[in-house]
Amino acid sequence: MAVTAAALPPGVIGVHALPADHHDGPWDSMVVPDGTKERLLSQALLVLRHGHRLTALSAAPHGLIVLAGPPGTGKSTLAQGLAQAAALALAPHGATTFVEIDPHAFPSDMLGESQRAVARLFTEVLPEIAARRPHTIVLVDELEALAVRRSTASFETNPVDVHRATDAVLMGLDSLRARCPHVVLVATTNFIAAVDEAVLSRADLVLHTELPDETTIAAILRSSLAGLADNWPELRPLAEDTALHAKVAGRCVGFDGRRVRKLVLAAMASRTEVALRPPLLCADDLIAAADAEQADLP
């Protein structure tokens, strides 16, 4: 059950009980190198299930997983998928709470307001939420907005405020780890160079997402077309035409995963007849859309 936005503390944009059927999808939809999903899932499960017992180790986990890479490479989708995949694996031991944090939703840095809100998030809000169910996964999407690297922070921002906000995150991470060693925090960043080093050094796993190569692009195209064919079975042949996927993929080099997914929509929207009757979508529409998008790449 999702709690209404009005009831949520600053910075928290969603609280969900998992597993839930409507959260199926993201995990399977992601095309990533072999082993990536297992590594991510295992890292999360280890802390969610055994975090309490691991605190005694000299190298106890911080429960922090960082997904870093260019925009549109699937970081947020992987993080959401991970929450559901972990919740499914842990379902025999109880439910999982998935909490979504939006660093941009914190009040401005003025007068230390943001710093207080961050401190409250880690010392009150998250421990209270974590007390509700046996497992808790927190997604901090676009961490660079919260934990600005102090050594390179822009001079336009008040350096004192930047220090304070980043210090609040560091103290928050340490306090959360001490009180709730079984909570997993998944943070994403488009720009790892902007994230504070001390925050990064606390990560148990930093996973770098890359722009998709041609084979991956072809697989994303296939998966997007298969999704369409679920709605319009006439499109099944297009969804199964692997030679076509490879041909189109060759024209999409340099696209991020989001742009590849959107390509199918762009192709459908390139002709009025196709927009009205999607089964009319053909190979040439996809090729033309790929060429048009390629010409638009910066």
Ligand SMILES: Nc1ncnc2c1ncn2[C@@H]1O[C@H](COP(=O)(O)OP(=O)(O)O)[C@@H](O)[C@H]1O
């Ligand atoms: N490797 C990939 N495999 C499948 N889909 C992908 C991949 N990379 C990106 N996408 C798709 O692109 C869209 C944007 O992904 P998103 O998770 O928002 O990226 P990010 O958070 O890195 O900006 C989503 O629909 C996602 O499914």
Ligand SMILES: [Mg+2]
């Ligand atoms: Mg994202």
